[in-house]
Amino acid sequence: MTEGATRRFPIRYAIQRWSDGKWFYGSFFVILVVLIAIKLYQKQPIVSFIPVTVLDGAILLAFWLMRLVSYVEITDDGLRVRYLLRHAELPYSALARVRRQPLEVAFQPAERRRFVNRFVRRLAREPAAYIRLDRRQADLIESAERQLGPRLVAGADIVVPIVDVDDFIAQIKDRLRGQAS
16 A cells, blocks of 8 residues: 555445445335335326435435545554444554454444344354554543444454454554654
């Protein structure tokens, strides 16, 4: 990766939500459009179909936008973690290490089991990036949990199931080594 370049790694929770939603709401949208076309062809009123079609289209658009704004981005200054409307900026100096582990490891403690939803269950055996924050910066850890939410922050780790975990970890380790020297 060249200096000045950024790389985004999509968060798989949002990708999975989009994949699920596009089939259910997408097929419903197509059915509604076909029904509207039939009603128009038969010269019958379509007023009752319009609000449902618009709502379904809005839900599809929301899932698509969620997928676009949920990512971990590597920049020159640090990491940018965005998940839906939540975000956190993490300088490289605040990172202690990064590692790859199955997502289910983060949800094994009893106090974290309440955060398991169907997306976590489906991705449980898949690899996730565990970004360890420097424990000496307790205010940063609290801030990250407040900004990202307890599902993504487990103690001093930010746990995100992302696409291309191995590539992400290699790039972060290169950045951390570059900072150390």
